[in-house]
Amino acid sequence: xxxxxxxxxxxxLPGMAILVMxxxxxxxxLPATAEPTxxxxxxxxxxxxAHLTIANVNGTIHVSAWDKRxxxxxxxxxxxxxxxxxxxxxxxxxxxxxxxxxxRADFEINIPADTYLTLKNLMGDIDVQNVTGPISxxxxxxxxxxxxxxxxxxxxxxxxxxxxxxGNLHDNGSYSMxxxxxxxxxxxxxxxxxxxxxxxxxxxxxxxxxxxNLVSGSREPKNISGSYLKGGPQLSLTAYAGxxxxxxx
Amino acid sequence: MICEQYQELISDxxxxxxxxxxxxxxxxxxxxCEPCRAVRDDLLQIVHFSHQLPExxxxxxxxxxxxxxxxxxxxxxTSARLKLWWVRLxxxxxxxxxxxxxxSAAALTIILSIGMIVFxxxxxxxxxxxxxxxxxxxxxxxxxxxxxxxxxxxxxxSIEQKKSEWNPELRATYERNLIYVxxxxxxxxxxxxxxxxxxxxxxxxxNAYREKVxxxxxxxxx
Numbered sequence: 001x002x003x004x005x006x007x008x009x010x011x012x013l014p015g016m017a018i019l020v021m022x023x024x025x026x027x028x029x030l031p032a033t034a035e036p037t038x039x040x041x042x043x044x045x046x047x048x049x050a051h052l053t054i055a056n057v058n059g060t061i062h063v064s065a066w067d068k069r070x071x072x073x074x075x076x077x078x079x080x081x082x083x084x085x086x087x088x089x090x091x092x093x094x095x096x097x098x099x100x101x102x103x104r105a106d107f108e109i110n111i112p113a114d115t116y117l118t119l120k121n122l123m124g125d126i127d128v129q130n131v132t133g134p135i136s137x138x139x140x141x142x143x144x145x146x147x148x149x150x151x152x153x154x155x156x157x158x159x160x161x162x163x164x165x166x167g168n169l170h171d172n173g174s175y176s177m178x179x180x181x182x183x184x185x186x187x188x189x190x191x192x193x194x195x196x197x198x199x200x201x202x203x204x205x206x207x208x209x210x211x212x213n214l215v216s217g218s219r220e221p222k223n224i225s226g227s228y229l230k231g232g233p234q235l236s237l238t239a240y241a242g243x244x245x246x247x248x249x
Numbered sequence: 250m251i252c253e254q255y256q257e258l259i260s261d262x263x264x265x266x267x268x269x270x271x272x273x274x275x276x277x278x279x280x281x282c283e284p285c286r287a288v289r290d291d292l293l294q295i296v297h298f299s300h301q302l303p304e305x306x307x308x309x310x311x312x313x314x315x316x317x318x319x320x321x322x323x324x325x326x327t328s329a330r331l332k333l334w335w336v337r338l339x340x341x342x343x344x345x346x347x348x349x350x351x352x353s354a355a356a357l358t359i360i361l362s363i364g365m366i367v368f369x370x371x372x373x374x375x376x377x378x379x380x381x382x383x384x385x386x387x388x389x390x391x392x393x394x395x396x397x398x399x400x401x402x403x404x405x406x407s408i409e410q411k412k413s414e415w416n417p418e419l420r421a422t423y424e425r426n427l428i429y430v431x432x433x434x435x436x437x438x439x440x441x442x443x444x445x446x447x448x449x450x451x452x453x454x455x456n457a458y459r460e461k462v463x464x465x466x467x468x469x470x471x
Contacts, residue, residue, distance in 0.1 A: 240433040
């Protein structure tokens, strides 16, 4: 036979359980940071092939190609962050105003694949996917991922951070990647010919199975140059304090 | 190595003076050790504040006083020792047999020949420049190097004046990346000094200078 207190507890148990679950849901639904964010969103409609420049300071930049001819730029920013826009013909510049407070701005951008892309950042990772236009990236403290690229020119410079490239090389293309502190991890199709110039100051160079078909100009441990298959696109890789890794797709 | 030993290396690490192996060890340790990171941050602060101190130029009379003191200590002692050595040498009685004499003459000829070869080599080697890199700037344009160094000095001074107003994250990012660039630059200079004719080393060094300019320009506008 149940006591009076046990019976009342059992009656209230389902209600208490629901209350606890709702409290947990409310806690998890709260934003991870207490700082409020503002939203920037703009659609641009270039008439021809656009030249898009994003100049950020602190935050991520994610760019991916889509099948529309418009450019969609969205950003979640800290309240103190000011974004300026300038559009002259098909040249579009979006810049975060520099201030010593350095609020965060995270960009999500969709572009036509053939857009000419220039990305500048100080702190924050950069991610570009499935783009076919020329790319230039200039950052200080960023990991850079370039996936599914089919661009004629790629120029990436970071002071600290890893650069990951997985894409195709054009016949007369130029691909230059430099990191002062960080690794360069490059994946290209096995059948792609290229001219390679890989240099490192205090890191290592590992060309994997590409080395067996590399007709060399130089084969020093920290300075390798040569032609793979019949040569063609220029692949220039420089890592001062980091590894250079070449993989076959 | 224990923390005390790592902490002795942190100052050289900040100045980019460590060998690569030591540098990697220190970085690995700093990644795991909060107290040593605090020491590093304190040293960075000291470096920062010391750059802000006004330069103290010594008075013009100071060198004259130092020079006079040095002159008082040395001359009699040195000349007396030289005289004594000469007297002792003249007092020696050298008795050499013919084979000994021939061997001495041959040795002297060899020494003189080597000396002439070395002298000729030195006279065709370009003089060491102020940066201490013998011949290194013959391939690299000296004008390029001077321009880059001037640009670096100008940008660095501008940043040092403003840095105290930056938020801690920005300042830490700048200082961390400056350390990376300075370490690479120091390593490049080392390599060029050891191999002045190495074009690849010179090109890496020039690009390292350009990377330092790029870093400084990135922060200069704050």
